[in-house]
Structures are given as C-alpha cells and as structure tokens.
Amino acid sequence: MSLEFAFDLLLALAMVWSAWRSLYATRLDRAIVMFIAFGLLMALAWTRLLAPDIGLAEAAIGAGLTGALLLDAYGALQRKKI
Amino acid sequence: MKRLLVVLGAVCLVVLLLGAMHDLAPASVELHAAVATNLTASGVEHPVTAVLLNFRGYDTLLEIAVLLLALIVILAIGMDATISAEATVDVRPLVNPVLQTLAKLVVPLMILVAVYLLWAGSFRPGGAFQAGAVLAAAAVLLHLAELLPSWQSPGVKLRLGLAGGFLIFLAVGAVSLMQGALLEYPLEQAGALILLIESGLTVSLGLILAGLFLLLSRDDGETS
C-alpha cells in the first residue's frame, strides 16, 4: 500500500466520519461546524482527484458561504427563541 | 419501524451501487481526449474554463439564471416580513473596531485575489466562479463589520450588477445565434468574448452570492 493511497484512505474515513457527525450530532451548532469541516475535507479530496478548480470553489462556496448561511440561520433561531 | 426500513434501504443502495461501480466497463467515449483536441479552438488554454464557457456554455448560462431566480425568490419571501416589522433599533452590540480595521485592510486584497483568479482562469485553475465566490466573501465580511449599506431596497445600480452577468451572457448568446448557432463563438474573438462573459459573471456572481447571505441575515433585529 503506497503512501498516497494511505492518505486517500485516511481522507475518505475522515469525510465519512465528519458527514456522520454533521447529520447526527446532538447539538445543532456542532453539527453545522462539522459540516464546515466536511466541506474543507471535500476541498482536499477534490485536489486529490486532480480537480483544483472544484477544490477552490468548494472551499469558498461549499464550506465558507454555506457554513456562514447555516450559522447565521442558527444564530437567528437562537435569538428568536429567547 | 420507519427508521429500520430507511436504514436497511440505504445499506442496500450502498451495496448495489458499490457492486455496480466495481463491474463498470471503461467509458466508451473519451471526453477528456475530445476536449484536448478541440482546446485550441476554444479561445482559452484551461480545459475546465473551455468546457464551462465554450463547449457547454448554455449550462453556465442557465446556472446564472437559476442563481438570479433564487435571489429574486428570496427577495420576494423576505419582503413583507421586513415591511410588517416596525423599524426597530439595532439591538446588536457595537461592532469591534479591530474587525472594522481588519475588513478595511483585507477587502482590497480580496478584490485583488478575485481579479487574479478571473485572469488566471484562461490558462490555469481559477475562473469566474472562484473569483465571484471571493468577491462574495469580501462583501459578507464588509457586512459583518457593518461597513456595507443595507440592501433593504436594491437601487438601480445594484439591480444592474445583479442581472448584468446574465444579460451580457444572454446578449452574446443572441448575437451568436444570429450568426450561426447558440453560443458558438467565432474563432478569433473567442478569447475576448469569454473574458467579457467571465467578467460579467464574476461581478454578478459575487453580488448574488453575497445577496443570498445579506438578504437572509437582514431580519436579525426584527423580533424582540
């Protein structure tokens, strides 16, 4: 097993785990932060798949903007509950 | 019961798809080879940009239309919520001056990065999407530092910026339709046309993506 494949395997496991946590974490804020981490891992996976274009877009849009949108919605929810 | 069924179904789906992928025959059409042979005719040197804006240009045209539509729908959904809410005083604490200074320092750099990405898109990874995303991030940062004027009622310039990318793209498409086929550029002007479309796309994409965030977070102090 080459070093590259070992890295790919580790990355794949981390992606599945972070996706799992972002779906089933008990607290919603943790779930959203795990989703942002998942997006960054996805960006890494895209560069491993020889797609730096998608990696750039995923890091900026998938992780950054979607994460900001979700966190903002969560924050507004918490403020309105009080 | 429902939970068990769904989990069982998901596991079956995974097993079936994994099996199918394992036995999949090699692709009969070599798309990357076709792109590589036609790359010289596309007007750009980076294959992904060539596919996005030349070979499959109408996908990108429809994509910017979908984005514009999403923004308009969000604008429409939020509309009466803001009207019904009486103009409340902003309850948020004063913005950190460090954040404001940082935003003022970083935003010009981000705009520079966006322009670089746009320019780099014709021969290396980069392009309108990434540049637009960076622009949107800059606008969101300005919004969080409260340096950006509110979007309560978009003015003419803003509307023009939002729709500009789509309109430029549409105009190029219409002109090319008159001269032949939809979005089929003449060889010698292809590079310039793609750069024109990409510039419009970058500005519109940045504004629309930023608008998605700004419009959603504007009703913050709405309820007590």
Added chain:
Amino acid sequence: MTGGLLFASVGVILFAMGVAGVLLLGHLLRRILAFNIMGSGTFLVLVALAQRNGIADPVPQAMVLTGIVVAVAATALALALARRLYVLTGKLELSQDDEE
C-alpha cells in the same frame, strides 16, 4: 483499487447517508444539512467515477463546478423558506400528520 474508485465509493456512502438523513431527521436545518451531504456525494461520484483510470476529465469537473454554485443557491432558498416558516408558525419541523 484506485483513488478514483475509492472516492466514488465514499460518494455513494455519503449519498446514502444523506438520503437516510433527509428521510429520518425532523429538524428542517438538519434536513438541509443532509440534503447538502447528499449533493456532495453525487458530485464525488460524478467526478471520481469518470476519472477512475487516473486521467483528469474536465467535462464532469465543469458540471460539478456549476452544480456546487447551484447547490448553494438551493440551500439559501431552503433556509429562507425555513426561516419564513419559523416566523409564521414558530416551528422548524414539518407537521407529522400526513406522513404516517
């Protein structure tokens, strides 16, 4: 097993997890998260399966690039609808009556 096939398998697993999440989770924000993970899985399959022989293929890459931007627009629209629902009803879950 090549890197392409490995990431395509991850894509399949993510898609199935997302589907299960969309069907099982009640909270709307969690459903939107699950929908996003479903989309990410689809994108991974699309790109990784096309280049399982290790050669970069720009066509699915461009498609996915378009898809990511559309996905964020869909997420924003879903969030806007969810927040509107919350303002109107005070709930962030769809009613269960017609589901059973």
